[in-house]
Amino acid sequence: MTAIARMTVLHLRTVAPYRIPGLLVFAVIVLIDSRSPVLLIPVLALVLAPIAAVQPFVVADKADLQTLYAVLPLARRTVLLGHYAWALMCFFAIVITGTALAAVLAQAQGMPFDGPSVATLLTLSWALFAVNISVQLPLLIRFGYTRIALLVTTAPLALVMAAIIRLHLDIESIQDWLPLFWAAGAAAMATSAALASHPSRQRQRR
Numbered sequence: 001m002t003a004i005a006r007m008t009v010l011h012l013r014t015v016a017p018y019r020i021p022g023l024l025v026f027a028v029i030v031l032i033d034s035r036s037p038v039l040l041i042p043v044l045a046l047v048l049a050p051i052a053a054v055q056p057f058v059v060a061d062k063a064d065l066q067t068l069y070a071v072l073p074l075a076r077r078t079v080l081l082g083h084y085a086w087a088l089m090c091f092f093a094i095v096i097t098g099t100a101l102a103a104v105l106a107q108a109q110g111m112p113f114d115g116p117s118v119a120t121l122l123t124l125s126w127a128l129f130a131v132n133i134s135v136q137l138p139l140l141i142r143f144g145y146t147r148i149a150l151l152v153t154t155a156p157l158a159l160v161m162a163a164i165i166r167l168h169l170d171i172e173s174i175q176d177w178l179p180l181f182w183a184a185g186a187a188a189m190a191t192s193a194a195l196a197s198h199p200s201r202q203r204q205r206r
Contacts, residue, residue, distance in 0.1 A: 011086040120178065124181070
């Protein structure tokens with residue numbers, strides 16, 4: 001197991017006792033969007049996946065896990081990349097589950113849910129998540145969750161919603177741009193990790 005994978009497993013164990021609230025949020029989102037399965041995947045990506053991705057920071061501030069991170073036999077860069085690996089794992093686990101559930105709901109209601117639609121929904125979900133997390137993680141790594149909880153939960157959402165409204169994004173409008181959206185999301189995550197690396201070291205030295 002690589003060092004980054006060990007960090008991801010540590011995050012999983014850290015948040016495991018808090019899984020019930022996450023499952024409740026998942027159930028509420030499914031209940032609200034059960035009549036519109038097409039909306040379920042992007043809503044999960046925009047709401048639940050970021051909540052799960054930042055949960056280790058919430059627990060870390062409560063339990064002072066920064067001290068644990070400092071004494072672990074892991075490089076600071078490994079700890080940082082572990083945060084991003086955990087975020088990606090949350091996204092794919094939640095979106096894959098949501099896609100399977102959306103397919104079942106669509107079939108039960110006789111709604112279309114074909115390959116092109118699924119590909120577009122997954123692309124939109126990835127772009128929404130990547131922009132959201134790319135803004136949140138550098139701030140959380142630098143300042144911690146408690147100090148800027150309101151900022152990291154509202155600013156990325158506002159940025160994403162403004163982009164959707166400004167660009168008039170919908171399923172039809174992005175079908176010709178799917179590779180670009182995937183690449184843009186990956187570039188946003190990579191840039192975010194690069195920007196976060198220096199502040200991370202400053203914070204952990206304090």
